[in-house]
Amino acid sequence: MNNKQQIEKMTDMMSKFIALVSYKLPDDVENKLKELSDEETNPLAKTIYNTMEENQNLAQELKRPSCQDTGVLQFFIKCGQNFPLIGQLEKILRDSVYQSTLDTPLRHNSVETFDEYNTGKNIGKGTPSIFWEIEEESDKVEIYTYMAGGGCSLPGAATVLMPGEGYETVVKFVLDRMTSYGINACPPLLVGVGVGTSVETAALNSKLALMRSVESKSENENAAKMEKLLEDGINAIGLGPQGLKGAKSVMGVNVVNTARHPSTIGVAVNTGCWSHRRGKITFDSDLNYEINTHKGVKL
Ligand code: SF4
Structure with a gap:
């Protein structure tokens, strides 16, 4: 395969992978929703979990997005320094988003800020968002693909605390957001907490x-x-599925931290909704792929 053919092949595979992420939840989320549903005793909450399951089954059968809001695409890449398409990867990802917008199809979610028009392509200034990490002595690439929906992005917030406020204030900050905005993000939630120096690292x-x-x-x-x-x-808030009360509010809480300046505690919170559409795919230098988040699934 020459370089042009490799680019076309990877664009096509990423477009199909985006479609997969839109209609099939990752294994860990599927399993957790089943567990929460089995544990639930509130009849309304139970009905909502059953509806979610039916929704997922239909989405897979029809190969259509499991939620109408297919979000803004975000990619978190760990790219080996020797991956052959490293220089073309951003273009490949942007083109694959456009291709998937036409084929899946994805909702048009890229509005040019201040100019206030929807590009209709899910491509705009800075979208899709692409975050890079370069890995030494490697020729493969790992790509996390995430659909950042409006509702699940809404509870997001970040601030910088004085160190004297301590980790207790980190907890208070997260709980304040969850009690005020958590309901907007279609629970049960996956809550992501970041700690670092400043707002962007957190x-x-x-x-x-x-x-x-x-x-x-x-x-x-x-x-x-x-x-x-x-x-x-x-969980003690008892948001339940879709915020209509139930035994649990969350699928989980994950904290990621980096070292911080001694005079600050940067903290941020982000939420994933019940339809937490994230997928991880790994390509080797010959473009053989492995889907790490959806066992046994092929493109
Ligand atoms: S929060 Fe999630 S499930 Fe709810 S509308 Fe947004 S993307 Fe869809």
């Missing part, structure tokens, strides 16, 4: 937290403790 960490499995735990013991405390605290 915000990126909070979104990376949403890329982790709903059952995962932070490797840092204290962060894992905060995850558990927040999970119990947010």
Whole structure:
């Protein structure tokens, strides 16, 4: 395959992968929704979980998005320095979003800010969003694909705390957002908490937290403790599925942290909704692929 053929092949595969992410939830989310549904005793909540399951089954059968809001596409890439299409990857991803917009189809969700027109392509200034990490001595690429819907993005917030405010204030900040805006994000939620120096490092960490499995735990013991405390605290609100009351509010709480300036605690929160459409695909240098989040599924 020459370079042009490789670009076409990867664009086509990424377009199909975006379609897959739109209509099939990742295995961890499917399993967790089933678990929450089985545990639920509130009759209305139970009915909503059953409707969600039926919705998912139909979405897969018809190959149509499981929610009408297919979001703004966001990609989190770990790219080996020797991956052959490293220089073309941004264009490949943008073109695949456009292709998937036509084929899947995806809702038109890219409005040029201030000019106030919808591009109709899901491509605009800075969209899709692409975040890079370069890996040394590697020739593969790992791509997390995420559909950032309006409702699930709405509770997002970031701030910088004085260090004296401590980690208790991190918890308070997250709980305040969840009690005021959590309901907008179609619970049960996956809550991502980021901690770092400033708002943008905390915000990126909070979104990376949403890329982790709903059952995962932070490797840092204290962060894992905060995850558990927040999970119990947010569950105690009893939002239930779609915010109509129920036993649980969340699928999980994930905390991602980086080192921070000694004089600040940057904190951010981001939420994923019940229809948490994220997928991870890995390509080797010959463009053989593996879908890490949806076992046994082929493009
Ligand atoms: S919050 Fe999620 S499920 Fe609800 S409308 Fe938005 S994308 Fe769809």
